[in-house]
Amino acid sequence: MRIGELAQKSGFSAHTLRYYEKIGLLPRTGRKSGQRDYDADALVWLAFISRLKTTDMPLAEMIAYARLRARGAATIGERRELLVAHPKRVKTQVASLQESLSVLNKKIGGYAAEQKRSIKNADTK
Amino acid sequence: MRIGELAQKSGFSAHTLRYYEKIGLLPRTGRKSGQRDYDADALVWLAFISRLKTTDMPLAEMIAYARLRARGAATIGERRELLVAHPKRVKTQVASLQESLSVLNKKIGGYAAEQKRSIKNADTK
DNA sequence: GCTTGACTTGGAGTGAACTCGAAGTTCTAT
DNA sequence: ATAGAACTTCGAGTTCACTCCAAGTCAAGC
Numbered sequence: 001m002r003i004g005e006l007a008q009k010s011g012f013s014a015h016t017l018r019y020y021e022k023i024g025l026l027p028r029t030g031r032k033s034g035q036r037d038y039d040a041d042a043l044v045w046l047a048f049i050s051r052l053k054t055t056d057m058p059l060a061e062m063i064a065y066a067r068l069r070a071r072g073a074a075t076i077g078e079r080r081e082l083l084v085a086h087p088k089r090v091k092t093q094v095a096s097l098q099e100s101l102s103v104l105n106k107k108i109g110g111y112a113a114e115q116k117r118s119i120k121n122a123d124t125k
Numbered sequence: 126m127r128i129g130e131l132a133q134k135s136g137f138s139a140h141t142l143r144y145y146e147k148i149g150l151l152p153r154t155g156r157k158s159g160q161r162d163y164d165a166d167a168l169v170w171l172a173f174i175s176r177l178k179t180t181d182m183p184l185a186e187m188i189a190y191a192r193l194r195a196r197g198a199a200t201i202g203e204r205r206e207l208l209v210a211h212p213k214r215v216k217t218q219v220a221s222l223q224e225s226l227s228v229l230n231k232k233i234g235g236y237a238a239e240q241k242r243s244i245k246n247a248d249t250k
Numbered sequence: 251g252c253t254t255g256a257c258t259t260g261g262a263g264t265g266a267a268c269t270c271g272a273a274g275t276t277c278t279a280t
Numbered sequence: 281a282t283a284g285a286a287c288t289t290c291g292a293g294t295t296c297a298c299t300c301c302a303a304g305t306c307a308a309g310c
Contacts, residue, residue, distance in 0.1 A: 002277090002286075002287075003286085003287070003288095004285095004286060004287080013268090013269080014286090014287085015268075015269060015270075016267085016268065016269080018288090018289090019267080019268065019269085023267095031288095033275095033276065033277090034275070034276070034287080034288060035275095035276070035277085035286085035287055035288070036287085036288090048232075051225050051228055051229065052229075054221055054222070054225045055222060055225045055226070055229070058266075058267095059266075059267070060266090073239075076236060076239055076240050077240060079236070080233060080236040080240070083229065083232070083233050083236070084233055086229065087226055087229050087230055087233070090222055090225070090226050090229075091226065093222065094219055094222050094223060094226070096179055097179070097180060097215060097218065097219050097222075098219060100176050100177075100179045100180045100215070101180070101212055101215050101216065101219070103176055104176065104177075104180070104208065104211065104212050104215075105212055107173075107208070108205060108208050108209055108212070111201060111204070111205040111208070114201055115201050115202060115205070127256075127257075127307095128256085128257070128258095129256060129257080138298090138299080139256090139257085140298075140299055140300075141297090141298065141299085143258090143259090144297080144298065144299085148297095156258090158305095158306070158307090159257080159258060159305070159306070160256085160257055160258070160305095160306070160307090161257085161258090183296080183297095184296075184297070185296090
């Protein structure tokens with residue numbers, strides 16, 4: 001398939017896909033009379049990238065992973081190590097988000113009381 | 126207190142504090158012989174900003190909130206509305222992080238099997 | 251009163267991740 | 281055969297959130 005179709009199926013823009021190839025995140029695929037020709041594997045890889053992106057993994061780290069992947073099965077151990085570190089960070093992030101969430105909700109609850117006081121003050125002035 | 130002390134207490138760098146003032150996130154405080162002079166309120170406000178930052182609220186939105194705050198008690202309703210929308214987004218984000226987390230953990234589990242296969246292949250070659 | 255460190259302003263530079271534009275080539279449908 | 285959409289490369293521009301620099305002013309300790 002050509003870049004337009006891959007863009008549509010993967011959810012990344014064609015611009016972004018070319019950019020990913022340039023920075024080494026997407027393997028350089030073969031050309032058919034000058035135009036990029038992708039197979040289904042590209043889509044699988046992009047789905048994985050997309051997943052890592054939702055967890056805020058920086059592109060640089062994904063590129064490191066991509067390089068290992070390109071070197072084949074011998075790098076599976078290294079890849080696993082790279083990947084294992086990530087969920088730990090994500091877990092920490094989730095925890096801090098949840099803590100902030102509860103603080104914010106408390107703050108929002110406080111607004112009801114504050115607004116009431118403010119209305120009362122307006123009444124008595 | 127001067128900017129250095131506020132920086133140290135708030136955890137933001139003095140550079141960043143000046144930047145926040147410039148973009149309207151931090152109210153322009155009075156100067157004592159040319160140097161910024163802060164009170165404890167500044168610290169409270171920065172702690173709140175810090176909280177919003179951990180939940181990835183963009184600076185632009187915090188600035189909108191800061192502007193309302195600067196206009197006083199009359200804007201409490203508006204401020205509350207602005208704030209209420211945020212935890213909803215954060216909740217969605219937490220959910221998608223958690224989903225991705227479980228997908229990644231599955232993928233990492235998969236590596237054990239893949240590595241075993243790869244070792245076996247090496248043996249028989 | 252002098253040194254040293256903290257402060258002031260304005261503006262430029264950084265890094266991440268895109269995003270777009272120009273000018274030319276190729277593909278698809280009629 | 282030709283119109284028009286989709287593609288090519290390369291480089292420049294954008295946004296966000298800082299971060300740093302230069303050149304000068306101010307404060308605190310000896």
